[in-house]
Amino acid sequence: MTAASPISPKSPTREAAPEVLTFCLAGRDFCLPITSVREIRSWSDPTPLPLSDPSLLGVINLRGTILPIIDLAHKLRLSAARSRCDVIIVVACAGRLAGFAVDRVADILTFAPDALSPPPALANTAIAAGLSGMILAEGRCLPVLDATRLMPQQNRDRP
Amino acid sequence: MTQTDDPLAAIRTSFFQECEELLEQLADALADPAFAATAPDQVNAAFRAVHSVKGGAASFELDQLSAFAHRFENTFDDLRAGRRRVDPALMRRILPAADHLSFLIEAARAGRTCVDRSDLLQALDQSENPASGDWFIRFRPTAALYATGNEPLHILNALLELGDARIDLSTETLPHLSDINPEEGYLSWQLRLPGTIAEQALRDCFDFVEDVCDLQITRAVGPALSQAKATADARRSAPAAGDGPTVRIDLDRIDRLMNLVGELVIGQSMLEQTIAPALANSHSPARTAFDTLTSLTSDLQDSVMAIRAQPVKPLFQRMSRILRDAAAVAGKEATIRFLGEMTEVDRSIIEGLTEPLTHMIRNAVDHGLEKPADRRALGKPTCGTVTLSAAHRVGRVLIELFDDGAGIDRARVRAVAVDRGLIDHDQRLTDAETDALLFHPGFSTAQAVTSLSGRGVGLDVVRAALSRLGGRITIESQPGQGTRFQLSLPLTLAVTDGMALRSGGQILLLPLASIRETVRVRGADIRRLDDGTELMQIRGQLVSLCDVAAVLGLPESTPHHDHSVAVLVADEDGRQAALIVDEIIDQRQVVIKGLRTNCGPVAGIAAATILGDGRVALILDPGDMVRRAGSPAVPPSETERLAG
Amino acid sequence: MTRHVLAVDDSRTIRDLLHLALTEAGYRVTLAEDGLQALEVLQHQTPDAIISDINMPRLDGFGLIEAVRRIDGHRATPILMLTTESAPELKARARAAGATGWIVKPFEAAKLIKALQMIAG
Numbered sequence: 001m002t003a004a005s006p007i008s009p010k011s012p013t014r015e016a017a018p019e020v021l022t023f024c025l026a027g028r029d030f031c032l033p034i035t036s037v038r039e040i041r042s043w044s045d046p047t048p049l050p051l052s053d054p055s056l057l058g059v060i061n062l063r064g065t066i067l068p069i070i071d072l073a074h075k076l077r078l079s080a081a082r083s084r085c086d087v088i089i090v091v092a093c094a095g096r097l098a099g100f101a102v103d104r105v106a107d108i109l110t111f112a113p114d115a116l117s118p119p120p121a122l123a124n125t126a127i128a129a130g131l132s133g134m135i136l137a138e139g140r141c142l143p144v145l146d147a148t149r150l151m152p153q154q155n156r157d158r159p
Numbered sequence: 160m161t162q163t164d165d166p167l168a169a170i171r172t173s174f175f176q177e178c179e180e181l182l183e184q185l186a187d188a189l190a191d192p193a194f195a196a197t198a199p200d201q202v203n204a205a206f207r208a209v210h211s212v213k214g215g216a217a218s219f220e221l222d223q224l225s226a227f228a229h230r231f232e233n234t235f236d237d238l239r240a241g242r243r244r245v246d247p248a249l250m251r252r253i254l255p256a257a258d259h260l261s262f263l264i265e266a267a268r269a270g271r272t273c274v275d276r277s278d279l280l281q282a283l284d285q286s287e288n289p290a291s292g293d294w295f296i297r298f299r300p301t302a303a304l305y306a307t308g309n310e311p312l313h314i315l316n317a318l319l320e321l322g323d324a325r326i327d328l329s330t331e332t333l334p335h336l337s338d339i340n341p342e343e344g345y346l347s348w349q350l351r352l353p354g355t356i357a358e359q360a361l362r363d364c365f366d367f368v369e370d371v372c373d374l375q376i377t378r379a380v381g382p383a384l385s386q387a388k389a390t391a392d393a394r395r396s397a398p399a400a401g402d403g404p405t406v407r408i409d410l411d412r413i414d415r416l417m418n419l420v421g422e423l424v425i426g427q428s429m430l431e432q433t434i435a436p437a438l439a440n441s442h443s444p445a446r447t448a449f450d451t452l453t454s455l456t457s458d459l460q461d462s463v464m465a466i467r468a469q470p471v472k473p474l475f476q477r478m479s480r481i482l483r484d485a486a487a488v489a490g491k492e493a494t495i496r497f498l499g500e501m502t503e504v505d506r507s508i509i510e511g512l513t514e515p516l517t518h519m520i521r522n523a524v525d526h527g528l529e530k531p532a533d534r535r536a537l538g539k540p541t542c543g544t545v546t547l548s549a550a551h552r553v554g555r556v557l558i559e560l561f562d563d564g565a566g567i568d569r570a571r572v573r574a575v576a577v578d579r580g581l582i583d584h585d586q587r588l589t590d591a592e593t594d595a596l597l598f599h600p601g602f603s604t605a606q607a608v609t610s611l612s613g614r615g616v617g618l619d620v621v622r623a624a625l626s627r628l629g630g631r632i633t634i635e636s637q638p639g640q641g642t643r644f645q646l647s648l649p650l651t652l653a654v655t656d657g658m659a660l661r662s663g664g665q666i667l668l669l670p671l672a673s674i675r676e677t678v679r680v681r682g683a684d685i686r687r688l689d690d691g692t693e694l695m696q697i698r699g700q701l702v703s704l705c706d707v708a709a710v711l712g713l714p715e716s717t718p719h720h721d722h723s724v725a726v727l728v729a730d731e732d733g734r735q736a737a738l739i740v741d742e743i744i745d746q747r748q749v750v751i752k753g754l755r756t757n758c759g760p761v762a763g764i765a766a767a768t769i770l771g772d773g774r775v776a777l778i779l780d781p782g783d784m785v786r787r788a789g790s791p792a793v794p795p796s797e798t799e800r801l802a803g
Numbered sequence: 804m805t806r807h808v809l810a811v812d813d814s815r816t817i818r819d820l821l822h823l824a825l826t827e828a829g830y831r832v833t834l835a836e837d838g839l840q841a842l843e844v845l846q847h848q849t850p851d852a853i854i855s856d857i858n859m860p861r862l863d864g865f866g867l868i869e870a871v872r873r874i875d876g877h878r879a880t881p882i883l884m885l886t887t888e889s890a891p892e893l894k895a896r897a898r899a900a901g902a903t904g905w906i907v908k909p910f911e912a913a914k915l916i917k918a919l920q921m922i923a924g
Contacts, residue, residue, distance in 0.1 A: 045774075046775075047665065047767075047774060047775040047776065047777065048665070048713070049758065049761050049764070049777070050710075050711030050712050050713060050761065050762055050763055050764065050777075051711060051712050051761075051762040051763070052758075052761060052762075056758070058775075059754070059757075059758060059767060059775045060774075060775060061425075061769045061773055061774065061775050063422060064418060064419075064421060064422040064425065064752070064769065065752070065757070066752045066753070066754055066757060066758065066767045066775055067757060068757050068758040095756075096756055096757050097757050098757060152757070152758050152759045153759050305879065306872070306878075306879075306901065307882075307898065307901050307902060307903050308879050308880055308881040308882055308901070308902075308903035308922065309881065309903050309904070309922060310881070310922065310923075310924065312924065313920065313921050313922060313923065313924045314921065316920075316924070317920070317921055364921070366904070366921075367903060367904035367905070367918075367921060367922065370895075370898060371898070555829070
């Protein structure tokens with residue numbers, strides 16, 4: 001990748017351009033807008049919550065806040081087996097916090113606004129439901145996830 | 160009896176209405192923290208309120224009221240003119256006087272006279288001249304004081320409760336370490352206390368030790384403590400509470416601070432576990448440093464709690480209005496008396512208490528107090544008294560409400576309970592069990608009970624509201640003499656007492672307030688119904704079983720109950736279930752962490768907390784667990800008895 | 804820490820009253836019926852304070868105090884005497900025996916607790 005490419009490593013001269021955090025999940029690349037990422041943490045075993053959505057692995061203590069951990073691979077129906085996760089991406093939106101369990105975090109990238117296209121129709125409806133768009137550049141196709149749609153449901157009916 | 164066509168009577172009526180507004184303005188002004196700093200707006204507001212009462216009272220020749228208001232007004236006038244300042248001692252005198260003013264107004268409205276309380280005014284006048292001499296105490300314990308098990312610290316603490324004291328320790332007579340006889344007393348103290356404290360109150364503190372110490376109590380000459388203290392405070396950066404200037408702080412900021420302190424406590428216990436080997440030696444530097452840290456953290460926690468704490472007085476005052484209204488509607492005479500109204504409680508608790516207390520006050524007037532004519536016939540004063548008291552009791556606050564009314568009509572309560580099918584007609588109940596029936600939800604819906612000259616309407620609602628606050632309520636009644644409710648509440652909602660349990664390989668917490676009993680499970684005690692429901696016999700009563708691990712779908716649930724433990728819990732309505740867990744670990748205080756914001760509702764779980772090792776543990780929701788166990792209702796008499 | 808009080812009285816009613824007043828105030832209470840029984844309790848437990856009647860069978864209150872003051876580990880334990888009258892000579896005798904304080908029967912719960920706080924914090 002060169003500095004001139006639409007997707008480039010973070011450069012301090014282009015602070016205003018959109019930035020995303022790319023990460024790896026079940027062998028595939030995804031990204032989240034950097035504005036929704038609060039921090040990245042190493043793995044710690046969550047306390048399971050009873051009778052919850054299977055993609056909700058449980059909760060951990062984030063400096064005193066109870067943080068739900070979401071198995072992103074399961075949520076996006078990427079693999080049947082629960083993947084071994086190493087990293088938690090802490091996301092914040094609409095005043096709520098959640099942790100996404102991912103395989104590893106790759107990079108922070110800046111892209112030109114015109115590289116973003118609306119989400120395509122996908123066979124995997126689970127991915128489609130969590131997608132806010134695609135970054136298309138240099139022959140790569142990077143799905144951009146929408147953290148809000150992947151968070152635990154606020155008013156879920158009690159099972 | 161009032162003649163509505165008499166214009167003077169109409170004005171008189173409106174005067175008393177105005178008095179209520181004026182009392183409210185006075186209460187607001189006094190409750191404003193700015194008043195404690197002698198802020199002109201608040202002082203003026205208080206002055207105007209009392210002044211208006213005085214003016215009106217004089218017009219209607221309500222001499223007792225106008226005379227009291229006149230002298231009371233002088234105090235505020237002095238404050239206005241800058242002749243004196245508000246200090247905690249004065250504040251303690253103003254508030255009872257303001258209360259008495261409201262009693263006088265009530266009495267005047269009813270055409271009665273009130274007991275003479277010019278002592279309240281004298282107290283105000285006394286503190287008007289603080290330079291008349293602070294108390295100066297020299298206190299030197301002898302060896303006999305220590306030998307008889309007395310402890311100077313407790314005496315000093317008792318003195319501190321009387322007022323702001325300056326205490327100096329004198330170690331002049333302390334010999335070299337090698338010469339110390341541990342049974343001998345070498346220390347002496349010099350104390351200075353405000354001159355407004357009664358001498359007897361000071362002497363009472365030394366009641367047990369007069370003969371085993373050198374004691375001198377004298378009036379000091381020179382600048383009063385309040386002034387000496389002001390200069391001392393100017394040198395120090397932190398002003399004392401209630402004396403220096405005040406700051407208004409956004410509640411969110413205090414909550415954030417409170418959360419951080421909670422984190423600090425958790426962080427500290429994580430550190431303790433990590434460096435446990437270094438702490439094992441009680442003389443190691445690590446141990447000493449860690450103990451210092453522990454005590455600092457605990458002080459910090461107390462200080463933050465104290466910021467959130469508020470006196471119950473405004474809450475009590477609100478009850479005073481409710482009592483007035485309820486009495487007017489019911490055609491009864493009632494006054495309210497406060498005890499310990501300066502007791503401080505976390506504001507969240509105060510907010511949660513308004514509703515249940517309102518309910519209880521109305522109940523006391525409607526169903527507790529007799530009509531004036533009936534009271535007279537019984538030889539009681541026509542005006543009933545409802546007393547509200549508050550006090551701190553070992554980490555909890557105790558609120559009592561008692562009336563001098565008729566007490567509970569147990570025969571009627573029993574009849575209604577039988578009628579409603581709450582008990583069998585031949586079921587034997589103790590008095591306490593009968594009284595406890597009033598908390599049964601079945602009572603609140605009973606129309607017939609509203610005419611009952613006992614109590615009962617909506618007490619289940621009161622108990623449910625208290626239970627949400629982590630509180631408990633008990634009732635006590637003497638026929639013909641009155642009824643007493645005792646409410647025990649936690650000091651704050653952010654911390655709760657819980658029982659730590661192990662179930663399905665997880666540590667779970669159960670709020671202590673919901674637990675009635677714990678019993679070891681024996682397979683023989685368990686009955687299985689056709690539909691798969693399991694019941695367990697506890698003290699002759701069948702209770703639904705609820706295997707916590709199975710109900711919550713925890714990974715390591717054990718199918719056999721033998722050797723496990725049953726924790727009998729009751730929900731707000733007194734319905735019970737026996738929760739089966741693997742083990743009871745201990746009882747502890749836990750910091751409550753909300754779960755719902757980030758995780759949404761979670762089945763069977765009320766909240767979460769953080770354990771000493773930094774891991775999250777879930778706090779069970781007893782009500783939800785009972786619903787899941789599908790427990791039938793049981794008479795509350797049983798739960799009350801067990802709770803007591 | 805819950806404070807622990809050993810209450811000694813030969814009257815069941817007084818014991819019950821003490822138990823009620825103390826537990827309501829949040830103390831943990833152990834009861835004994837006379838001085839000897841109290842001493843047995845003290846072999847295994849170290850209460851923060853002792854409240855004792857004076858007139859009791861087997862070993863009376865004065866005897867109990869004198870004994871307690873001779874046991875290592877209990878020498879400084881605060882002891883509150885329950886007296887039926889506030890006679891100065893009774894107080895003096897209690898003091899001479901080593902009592903920390905006293906309270907006159909019949910007692911009010913609030914006064915009892917206040918006296919207890921004065922001697923045991």
